[in-house]
Amino acid sequence: MELLDAILLGIIQGFTEFLPVSSSGHLELGKAILGGNAVPEESLLFTVVLHFATALSTIVVFRKDILEIIKGLLSFKWNEQTQFSLKIVISMIPAALIGFFFESELEAFFGGSIAFVGAMLICTAALLWFADRAKNTLKPVSYSNAFVIGVAQAVAMLPGISRSGSTIATSVLLGNDKGKAARFSFLMVIPLIFGKIAKDILDGALSSPDTPIIPLSAGFITAFICGIIACTWMIQLVKKSKLSYFAIYCLIVGLIAIAVSYF
Incomplete structure (x- = not known):
């Protein structure tokens, strides 16, 4: 892997992980444009x-929040931080189950079908568009939320569905405060990323790196x-109801991807 390729991929990952445009979808489109060997197996x-x-950049941006959560947990009391941590655990359950039981089925969606990616980007656009027009409330995230x-x-494990976009949009549509939704x-x-890294290490997938x-x-x-720049920027954009810009972007890219797939 060339140095310039590494830097470009780092920029793409850092920004698209937090901006609601689907990092996995853009990677699939990039592979289709540059060729199947653009992202080598190594x-x-x-x-x-x-x-x-990007997980570390999230920790840096939310370092004060994370420290408060840790202090709350160490107090061994049923407080706001403990409840927030339990909500995080609850939110992890669906993705953890899908990733564990349907990993091979999910991989089938990453086969270079840019028409599918385009359709999912349009779905992301619709979510962002409606969320940007939702009324902001002071409602906190509940356990059911x-x-x-x-x-x-x-x-959002599907290519083309933005993780940050779908989770923030869903939270806002449920009536949660936009700032709290982004947070x-x-x-x-964060736990899912570190869990995935731990799984890859235990499976021996990283034992013979060639990079x-x-x-x-x-x-x-x-x-x-x-990642730090995009995470900070995204929080401000959500609070100012600027998601419609990304909705337009996802719609345009999605339509182009579908159109190109038929030529």
Whole structure:
């Protein structure tokens, strides 16, 4: 893997992980445009490193929130932080079950079908469009809300469905405060990312990496910095009801992907 490729992939991962445009969908479109060998098999370690970088960027942005949660848990009391942690666990259940029992079926959707990716991007656009017009309330995320948002996260395992877009949009449509919706959306993915990394390590999938250390480091640093920028920016955009811009973008890209698939 070339250094420039690593930096470009780091930029794409860092921004699309948090912006509601589907990082997996863009990766599939990129492979279709650049050719099937654009992302080599050796890049499994690289992909894991990029996800680790964006998880760390989330921790940096929400470091105060995470510290408060940890302090609340260590107090061994039924407080706001303990309840929030339980909601995070509940939100993880749907995606964890789908990933564990239907991993091979999910992989079948990542076969380069840009028409499917385009259709899912249009679905993402619709979600963002409706969420941007939802009335903002001060309603906190409830336990039932957490599970429904978790279902949205599970659906977002499909290429073209934005994880951040679907979870934030679902939360807002349920009547949750937009700021709280963005906060919950970004924090709920951290355990899943670290869980996936742990699974890959235990399965031995990363035991024989061929990716050179310099491109690996460059990709990590780029994804980490871009992730911090995108995460911070996204929170502000959600609060200001600017999701419709991304809805238009996803609609245009989705329609182009479907049109190109028929030529």
